[in-house]
Amino acid sequence: MVSPPITELTTRARDIFRLVVEGYLDNGQPVGSKALATSGMVDLSPASIRSVLSELEQLGLLAAPHTSAGRMPTEQGLRLFVDGIMQMAEPSPEERAVIEQQMREPGPIEQALEATSALLSNLSGAAGMVMVPQRESRIAQISLVPLDERRALVVLVGTDGHVENRVLDLPQGVSAGDLQQATNYVTARLAGRTLAEASRDMRAEIASGRTALDEAGRRLVEAGLAVWSEDAAARPVLIVRGQAKLLDESALTDIERVRSLIDDLENKQQVAQLLDSAREAESARIFIGAENRLFSLSGSSVIAAPYRNGEGKVVGVLGVIGPTRLNYARVVPMVDFTARSLGRRLG
Structure with missing residues (x-):
């Protein structure tokens, strides 16, 4: 099913859709009509809210994991949210300082790449990935x-x-x-x-x-x-750090998905090929769930951005991978900022 353009949703449907997605991305749990009604952010009765939720579900934007549960965004819904509603949050001064400090650390470039992958993991709460540049130095x-x-x-x-x-x-x-x-x-x-x-x-x-x-x-x-x-x-084509962060509390209820994701990460050549597809992007690219074949079974999202050397040439790609409920608004700008900072480190 092809999701409708965001402009085709009514104002109240768009508002409720945004609240459901933001609530789900915040805590990983489905959002119900009662919670929306008591939040003070929707001036509708629970019955009216349920009607809107049902419409959004019919459009393929939301899904109910259980009959009595609330709704959560589908992969189509997440794509619509990311492309049409989400407002980016620039990295905080503290995050920028941590990233810039890491890039100032002396040492060989390989050490900087490993540290960058670990840094992305720590800041995002997901697994960090950095493609190793193909060195052809003279x-x-x-x-x-x-x-x-x-x-x-x-x-x-x-x-x-x-x-x-x-x-x-x-x-x-x-x-x-x-x-x-x-x-x-x-x-x-x-x-x-x-x-x-x-x-x-x-x-x-x-x-x-x-x-x-x-x-x-x-x-x-x-x-x-x-x-x-x-x-x-x-030589490794890809450095991955922070796989253990994928094993959060919510992962324990879907251990097969996490096992599939970790198995996929072991195939670094294919992961590197996926990241390589972001080389021509001006900024971070977002792959949600089945949008990329490699991680379609694990239902994971990848945020990737190219990094350049001092001559402006793209030499690699870095990013994070985690569950589809990543905090896209925060992580996307952070990946972009890290890519630019690594580029300055390469000179």
């Missing part, structure tokens, strides 16, 4: 530092100041001289290029025998290329 320097006879530390320094450390298992018979030779060879071919670009050319050079490396040096470089390739492929 390499300024590489060093191979021996740790012992069988291992070396590989230090990659990017032109943007980003530093990555990886431990490499050394092939049999590699000496300190071989390490130095391999360092010089790789650095000469990496400088100013991405790891993917340099790796492709080094593999081709080694395969054709055009390199001056000896056998030990070639085996060392090939081992390093294998580690770097595997490391890049194994």
Whole structure:
């Protein structure tokens, strides 16, 4: 059923609909006609209110979970509310301060991304999600530092100041001289290029025998290329924090839905694809329940916003996921503000 435009609802139907949705989002419980009549916010008798509620139910905007219960919004009703009635509430000064303080914390970008995901979870009461940017930084320097006879530390320094450390298992018979030779060879071919670009050319050079490396040096470089390739492929595309917050009191009455949601979150590749669909959005996008195939069974909502680097290029998406009764008016601006703050952190 396609829900009607908000303009087609009468003023009293729109007012009652708004009160039902706001009440449900506030406490997760259906709202009844008696509660509306005694709230002092509706100048109608309980019988008149029940008549309006019945009309809204017939329009597919509200539903009654039990015969004697009040009404709660359907997914169609939530969409109509979000698009046509909801008034955004900007993050409070306290929330803005917490977000901005987190972004000022020093450390590598990966640490900032994990902290951002946890921050979103804490502020929203849902699970926080951050897509990891696909790094294609250019390499300024590489060093191979021996740790012992069988291992070396590989230090990659990017032109943007980003530093990555990886431990490499050394092939049999590699000496300190071989390490130095391999360092010089790789650095000469990496400088100013991405790891993917340099790796492709080094593999081709080694395969054709055009390199001056000896056998030990070639085996060392090939081992390093294998580690770097595997490391890049194994990097998480998504950081999720706060799954435990999905297990609130209301979840205990619908444990199958929560189990389905947590199972979905384990499939990070598909979750990342959903978030990726928000890349072109100017601000936060809202996916409610069955509007996204991945979370249709768990009946969950996703609020996602893209974040940009210092050049204004979208490099990732962040957001939250939780039950459809999320406080959209508060969480949507908070996700937007966090996305902008993370963008400033990336510079």
